Amino acid sequence: MDKVINREMIDEKYKWKLEDIYENWDKWDKDIGKLKEDIKGISKFQDKIKEDKESFVSLINLQEKIERRLEKLYIYAFMWKDLNSVDQFVSKKLQDIEYIYSEYGVVSSWVTPKILEIPEDTMDKWIESNEKLQENKFGLKEIYRLKTHVLDMEKEKLLSYFGQYMGATNSIYNELSISDIKWNKIKLSSGEEVEVTNGMYSKILGESRNVEDRRNAFEALYKAYEINKNTYASIYKSQLQRDVAFIKAKNYKTTLDQALEPDNIPVKVYENLIESARENSEPLKKYISLRKKYLKLDKYHYYDNQIKIVDYKREFSYDEAKDIVLNSVKPLGDKYFENLKKAIGDGWLDVFETPNKRSGAYSINIYDVHPYMLLNYNGTMDSVFTLAHELGHTLHSMYSTKNQPYATNDYTIFVAEVASTFNEKLLLKYMLENTEDKKERIALIEEAIGNIMGTYYLQALFANYEYEAYKIVEKGESITTDILDNLMEKLFKDYFGDELVMDDLQKIIWARIPHFFNSPYYVYQYATSFSASSKLFELVTDEKYSNEERTIACEKYLKLLSSGGNNYPVEQLKLAGVNLEEKDNFAAVSKEMEKLIKLLEKEI
Numbered sequence: 001m002d003k004v005i006n007r008e009m010i011d012e013k014y015k016w017k018l019e020d021i022y023e024n025w026d027k028w029d030k031d032i033g034k035l036k037e038d039i040k041g042i043s044k045f046q047d048k049i050k051e052d053k054e055s056f057v058s059l060i061n062l063q064e065k066i067e068r069r070l071e072k073l074y075i076y077a078f079m080w081k082d083l084n085s086v087d088q089f090v091s092k093k094l095q096d097i098e099y100i101y102s103e104y105g106v107v108s109s110w111v112t113p114k115i116l117e118i119p120e121d122t123m124d125k126w127i128e129s130n131e132k133l134q135e136n137k138f139g140l141k142e143i144y145r146l147k148t149h150v151l152d153m154e155k156e157k158l159l160s161y162f163g164q165y166m167g168a169t170n171s172i173y174n175e176l177s178i179s180d181i182k183w184n185k186i187k188l189s190s191g192e193e194v195e196v197t198n199g200m201y202s203k204i205l206g207e208s209r210n211v212e213d214r215r216n217a218f219e220a221l222y223k224a225y226e227i228n229k230n231t232y233a234s235i236y237k238s239q240l241q242r243d244v245a246f247i248k249a250k251n252y253k254t255t256l257d258q259a260l261e262p263d264n265i266p267v268k269v270y271e272n273l274i275e276s277a278r279e280n281s282e283p284l285k286k287y288i289s290l291r292k293k294y295l296k297l298d299k300y301h302y303y304d305n306q307i308k309i310v311d312y313k314r315e316f317s318y319d320e321a322k323d324i325v326l327n328s329v330k331p332l333g334d335k336y337f338e339n340l341k342k343a344i345g346d347g348w349l350d351v352f353e354t355p356n357k358r359s360g361a362y363s364i365n366i367y368d369v370h371p372y373m374l375l376n377y378n379g380t381m382d383s384v385f386t387l388a389h390e391l392g393h394t395l396h397s398m399y400s401t402k403n404q405p406y407a408t409n410d411y412t413i414f415v416a417e418v419a420s421t422f423n424e425k426l427l428l429k430y431m432l433e434n435t436e437d438k439k440e441r442i443a444l445i446e447e448a449i450g451n452i453m454g455t456y457y458l459q460a461l462f463a464n465y466e467y468e469a470y471k472i473v474e475k476g477e478s479i480t481t482d483i484l485d486n487l488m489e490k491l492f493k494d495y496f497g498d499e500l501v502m503d504d505l506q507k508i509i510w511a512r513i514p515h516f517f518n519s520p521y522y523v524y525q526y527a528t529s530f531s532a533s534s535k536l537f538e539l540v541t542d543e544k545y546s547n548e549e550r551t552i553a554c555e556k557y558l559k560l561l562s563s564g565g566n567n568y569p570v571e572q573l574k575l576a577g578v579n580l581e582e583k584d585n586f587a588a589v590s591k592e593m594e595k596l597i598k599l600l601e602k603e604i
Contacts, residue, residue, distance in 0.1 A: 004197060007083075007354040014318065016083070017347025021076045021369050025093070031073055035100065038066045042107050050117050053126045059111070060136055064406055066104065068368055073097050075366055082358040082374060083350065085179040102163040109160040112143055113153045120144050135405040138566055146261065149250045159249060166246075169239040173517040176228060176235070178358060184220035188213050196220035198359035199376045205306040206380050207313060211297070218303035222505040225512050229481050232511040236469075237479040243520060244473050255470045259521035263412050264568040269580050273527055274467065276586035277460035281495050283593040284457050287449060288499040290597065294604065299501045302509075305453070306382070309604065312443040315379040318351055325388045328430035329423065331541055332554060336395065343394045349373045360514070361386050363393035367406055371397040381447060385424050392423035396561050404564035413522060414569035417529030418536065419561060424451060425537045438603065445600045452593045455530045461495050462513060463524035470520075484510055531585045534592060535578040536560075553577060 007015075022028045041062055048055035077094040084090065115123075123140060127133040133140070143150070151159065183195045189210040194200055196217050204217040225232065243255050252258040260267060292300040294309045316324070322344045329340050350357075353376040365371040371394040377383045396419035400409050428448050435441060468487055472479060485507035492502050515522045539545065539553035560576040570580060578585065 004195070004199070004353050004355055007357075010352055010354070013346040014349070014351040016079065016350040016372055018076065018079060020347060021072055021366060028073060028076060028093070031069060032096070032100070035066065035069050035073065038062065038069070039100070039104050039107055042066075042104075042111075046110055046114065049114060053130070056118075056126065057130055057132055060132060063108070063111070068406060070097075070101060070104065072366055072368060074101065075364060075372075079364070079372065079374075083354070083356075085174075085356045085358065087356075098167070102160075105163040106157060106160040109157040110153045112150050113156055115140070115143055116147050116150060136407045138408055142262075145264075149252065149258075149261075151250070155249075166242060169235050169242065170518045173232070173235050173514070176231060177225070177512070177514070179356070181224055182227075184224055186213075186216045186220045188216075196224075197353070199353040199378055202306070202382065203378045203380060205303055206382055207307070209307060209311060211304075214303045214307065215301070218301070218503075219505060222508065222512075226505060226508055229508050229511060232508075233479065233481040233484055235517065236484065236510070237473075239517060239520070240470060240473040240479060243470070254474060256467065256521065263414055263570075265414060265570055266581060269528065269570065270463070270467070270524055272581075272583045273524055273531075273586055274460055274464045276583055276590075277457055277527065278464070278494055280587055280590035281457065281497075283590050283597060284453060284495060285497045285499050287453065287593070287597055288496060290601070292499065300499055301501050301503060302506050305450075308443045308446055309600075310439040310442045312381075312439045314381070314440065314443075316381065316384050317379065318377050321377070321384040321387050324384060324431065325391060325423075325427060328388065328427040331426060332558065336558070339395055339398050340391055343371070343373075343391055343398065348394070349375060351375050351377045353378065361390050363390045363397065365394075365397035365401065367401055367409055381443060385427060385447060385451070388423045388427040389420040392420035395419065395423075399558065399561040400564035403562035404566060408566040409564045411563075411565050412569045413519075414525050414528065415560070415572055417526050418533045418573070421451075421455060421526075421530045421533040422537055422557070425533065426541075429541065442600065442603050445596055445603060449593060449596045449600065452530070452589060452596070456527045456589050457495060459523045459526040459530075461491050462516075463521075463527065464491055465510065466516065466521060466523070481508075484508075527586075528580055531589050532573050532578045532580060534589060535585060536576060539577050 022031070042059070045055055045059040045062075049059055074097045077090060077097050080087065080090040081094050123144070127137050127140065150156070183197050185193055185195050187193050188204070188208070189212060194204075196204070198221070201217050201221045205214055208214055208217075243258075247253075247255055247258045250258065252261070256267060256270060260270065288300055291297075291304070291309060295304065295307070297304060326337070326340055326344065329336055348370065350373070353359075357376065358374065359376060361373070361375050363371055363373045373390045373394055375383070375387065375390065377387065393416060396411060396416060400411055428444060428451075432441060432444050435444070465488060468491075469479070469484065472483070488510055489502050489507050492500065492506070510516060513523075536553070536557055540550055540557055542550075545553070556576045560572055563572055563575075567575075573580060
């Protein structure tokens with residue numbers, strides 16, 4: 001098993017080139033000074049924009065200047081923090097920019113209420129007569145659509161004072177689960193002693209055919225969270241209460257309404273997802289039963305989910321993984337291929353797990369620089385698919401930045417996961433077509449089924465969990481560790497049935513899902529996006545369609561990537577060829593899983 005690598009031992013080409021953002025912290029500090037001066041200029045427009053179009057345009061230009069600089073400053077500190085969570089110098093810098101972010105919120109809190117004093121028909125005329133305002137049309141019109149949730153200037157200012165503290169629960173959770181967490185060590189059946197970090201946990205579960213190794217890794221990892229379970233529950237309770245207080249202040253009926261309305265996503269889409277996933281969970285139960293049989297297990301536990309049915313231990317070097325992913329995207333055309341080739345060049349990715357580095361993976365974009373990706377690459381097939389996933393986000397950012405002004409370049413999370421899961425499907429197709437190794441074929445089919453299980457069913461389960469947890473607090477009821485555990489246990493029972501043994505430690509899985517704490521109502525979008533990308537992938541690649549039809553579908557898909565945030569995400573997907581307001585889209589995922597299970601049985 002690979003150990004966490006000392007950062008100094010890694011070749012520079014596998015690490016972020018953060019000097020693309022700022023040459024050094026001195027340059028960062030100078031930009032902080034410029035930012036503070038720009039922020040001071042906001043207030044001079046307060047009494048001018050209602051009657052004077054030119055003053056309003058100047059305000060829009062100044063806000064964009066501030067926000068682009070804020071983006072660079074914040075992400076630079078944020079990324080350094082993710083490389084070393086215990087670096088106190090970086091922690092201070094991050095706090096500095098977070099404070100300025102909060103101050104900007106206070107200083108600019110008057111802007112939206114003041115805009116609403118401008119009659120909408122007047123604003124329409126201003127937009128039509130000015131190019132800069134045309135770039136901002138979608139966002140400006142959204143202000144009027146959401147006006148019932150905008151308070152008067154004094155109330156918005158008062159609320160803005162709490163902006164920095166609204167994120168306190170997130171920061172506390174991150175410190176507890178990254179900086180201060182104490183990983184446990186275990187001795188593997190091979191005799192090797194390893195520290196069970198998040199990355200090592202995934203590697204053991206994905207590779208070790210020894211049940212005791214998997215069980216010991218599971219217990220070691222979950223006990224690292226269990227020791228602080230009451231603290232995690234307290235953090236989560238505070239977050240739930242914070243969000244419920246916020247919706248009351250902002251005139252929303254529920255936290256779900258507040259989460260969906262900014263992107264104009266119908267609540268029915270969310271409800272359709274969790275209803276359909278629960279109603280169509282038979283393929284999930286069937287797959288668990290099949291795995292239990294072929295793995296020759298008396299009982300099936302959650303930690304048995306990642307090991308392949310066949311003894312498949314191929315290790316992919318990172319450079320090999322890059323070539324595979326690059327070749328897999330050729331169906332999207334030469335331009336997409338060349339853009340991805342650029343994205344996997346030096347400096348955009350931080351590849352390997354190092355001490356105190358943030359776990360998991362992500363892609364983050366800086367409009368005036370380029371996207372960056374964080375990985376914790378460990379050589380498994382799963383990590384190859386993670387690379388493809390994050391590159392999907394990165395290419396989405398590249399297309400959006402190139403084709404959209406700053407005002408509409410930032411696509412919604414709802415659409416973001418379409419691009420990432422689409423790339424995973426391309427990778428699967430390519431690898432299945434280019435291997436004659438029977439074990440690898442079985443492993444790949446399992447990977448595809450695992451993606452459905454993890455990206456669709458499990459994320460729907462987690463979305464269901466959030467929905468129920470928030471409803472408890474919205475009703476004014478209590479939240480405790482036992483309540484959270486019991487809720488998770490019930491949902492696992494609903495989705496997995498009796499095929500899965502629910503260990504007591506497994507119930508606290510909610511404590512190790514960062515999205516619950518950092519991005520409430522985020523995870524459902526993995527499942528909705530997976531459904532959408534399945535349909536779009538079919539339109540682009542399935543030979544039941546003519547070459548012309550597939551070409552048109554590909555053009556529509558690339559147009560989706562290029563559209564940034566210039567429309568509501570549900571409407572963007574409709575233009576690309578899929579309607580998520582129709583429940584059949586979700587049921588189709590379970591049918592896809594049934595087909596893959598039959599194919600798997602045939603291969604075995």
